[in-house]
Amino acid sequence: MLQIEKLGHYYADHTALEDVNLEVAEGELVSIVGPSGCGKSTLLRCIAGLIRPSQGRITLNGREITDVPDNLAVVFQDYSRSLLPWLTVRDNVALPLRRRGRSKSERQAAALGALQAVGLADAAHKYPWQLSGGMQQRVSIARALAYQPALLLMDEPFGSVDAQTREDLEDLVLRVRKDGMTILLVTHDIDESVYVGDRVIVLDRAPGRVAADLAVGLPSARDQISTRELPEFVHMRAEVGRLVRGQAPPGAVL
Amino acid sequence: MSAAVAGRRPGRYGVGLLTGILHRWIVLAVAVACWEVGTRIARSPSFPPPSTIVSKMYHLWFAGPASHLFLTSEATGNLLPSLGRMAVGLAASIVAGVGLGLLLGRSERMFAYLDPLFQFARVIPPPTLAPVFIVLFKLGSQMQIASIIFSAIWPILLNTADGARSVDQLQMATARVFRLSSTDRLFKIILPSTMPKIFAGLRLSLSLALILMVFSELLPGATDGIGFLMSDAQSRSDLPTLWAGIVLLGILGYLLNTLLLMAERRALAGHRAARRVDTT
Incomplete structure (x- = not known):
């Protein structure tokens, strides 16, 4: 459903992406991992239509992306700035649905349904800043779910929450993706990329390009303890780790 | 225990x-x-004691019949027109200032064209323009309201423009991703996030409006108002009435500012709570 051909993007002083080729099939969950500064976020913003790539083509369901596509949602890392503090949790989730021509009660019902799916039905009438960081990120996941996009992009979505919350949110993503939604998840966490993904794409350090495209051979039912002790998991994370680390200059902190 | x-x-x-x-x-x-x-x-006859001033105020304005909320005809004939002109002038300043400010803040081109002009207009002391207004507008209320608007609009306009320019980038990116309509972007994101700046401008505008309200009533063509009352009292060497006007203006300014602070506290409750959580 998503094709990226010869994508390149240059900023004034450096090349962020060069000759990126990638194809994603409907219903796949693809992790994109790479050292910091490898252009992961630039790639994601190009797909979202937020920046125009200097070179190459991105097509979504056969249509070239020139502006923000209609059926796409993004979960940003910085939930506290992405949610609107003056709207309640429910109104935050319902806001993007206004354009879809549904009545107010339908929008509110859809918002409540999405909040239920992320386990936050009780917080509907609270304001985002009354919730913990993990809960706020759940709200922005609920907002994306309620929008029912064909493609969901996640930009380091769990980068600013604690380890326990991070695991909960990873499981949440695995749980909610079952409705055939295609998900692209950008992360710098090697374990996470393997645990959540059907496929792991490793990007080179700048200029970013696809260094490896690995299928994850883990059963689709995963859990934080037993999946992580499977030999396939251990092997896979070592392989991804070597690839990511191999690209980094010696002594670099990841 | x-x-x-x-x-x-x-x-x-x-x-x-x-x-x-x-x-x-x-x-x-x-x-x-x-x-x-x-x-x-x-x-000294020039400095009546406050007790005299208060009793003067009472007899001048607040000794009316209960059916008129105890306001005398002197009060309804002078205080209400003053307050009315100020309300109209301030309301027009808010509408025009917020509207133009949002336009200016959200359009780089408009900002580049108009900002120097507005910065220039802003620093002209409004009283110096009184002769121009006297020529341009009909004497009386029209000219008085115009002077109030011309002084009160700038803080609101420039603050709104400043606030609208600094809307969080990620909030705007979110709006683009979810393809919010321009009306939703304006009323759900840009306007609410500009609100603190608008209120900061409004506080300045309020005191400017009060000053220009009195000042414009000292000019030729004034037939009523607190300023008119005071200049009239001065010409008759009626010092207690003059002092009553001064005290009344002080009380008015205090009351209006308190009202504004209450409105601000209500309108920005979410903003302040969010910021408090952010900093912890």
Whole structure:
């Protein structure tokens, strides 16, 4: 459903992406991992239509992306700035649905349904800043779910929450993706990329390009303890780790 | 023991509140008392004691019939027109200032074209433009309202533009991703996030509007208003009435500012709570 051909993007002083080729099939969950500064976020913003790539083509369901596509949602890392503090949790989730021509009660019902799916039905009438960081990120996941996009992009979505919350949110993503939604998840966490993904794409350090495209051979039912002790998991994370680390200059902190 | 402590809490809170109010007003009370004593000793006709001023205020404006909310015809004939012109001028400043400010803040090109012009217009002291307004507008209310608008609009306009320019990038990116309509972007994101700046501008505009309200009533063509009353009293050497006007303006300014602060507190409750959480 998503094709990226010869994508390149240059900023004034450096090349962020060069000759990126990638194809994603409907219903796949693809992790994109790479050292910091490898252009992961630039790639994601190009797909979202937020920046125009200097070179190459991105097509979504056969249509070239020139502006923000209609059926796409993004979960940003910085939930506290992405949610609107003056709207309640429910109104935050319902806001993007206004354009879809549904009545107010339908929008509110859809918002409540999405909040239920992320386990936050009780917080509907609270304001985002009354919730913990993990809960706020759940709200922005609920907002994306309620929008029912064909493609969901996640930009380091769990980068600013604690380890326990991070695991909960990873499981949440695995749980909610079952409705055939295609998900692209950008992360710098090697374990996470393997645990959540059907496929792991490793990007080179700048200029970013696809260094490896690995299928994850883990059963689709995963859990934080037993999946992580499977030999396939251990092997896979070592392989991804070597690839990511191999690209980094010696002594670099990841 | 602990029960006794817990039981004392509400009482202590009440006392705390009382001393808070006391502290806030005690300086004013002492100042007024000194004023009273000083003027009584000096016995100068130019400086009537506050008790005389207050009784003058009462007889001038608040000794009317109950059916008119105790306002005298002097009060309804002068205070209400003044307040009315100020309200109209301030309302027009808010509407035009917020509207233009949003346009200016959200359009780089408009900002580049118009900002120098507005910065220039802003620093012209409004009273110096009075002769221009006298020529441009009909004498009386029209000219008076125009002077209020011309001074009160700038803080609101420039603050709104500043606030609209600095809307969070990620909030705007979110709006683009979810393809919010331009109306939703304006009313759900840009306007709410500009609100603190708008109120900051409004506080300045309010005091400017009050100043220009009085000033414009001192100009030729004024037939009523607090300023008119005061210049009339001055020409008749009626010092107590002049002082009554001064005190009234002080009270008015204080009341209006308090009202504005209350409105601001209500409107920005979410903003302030969010910021408090962010900084912890």
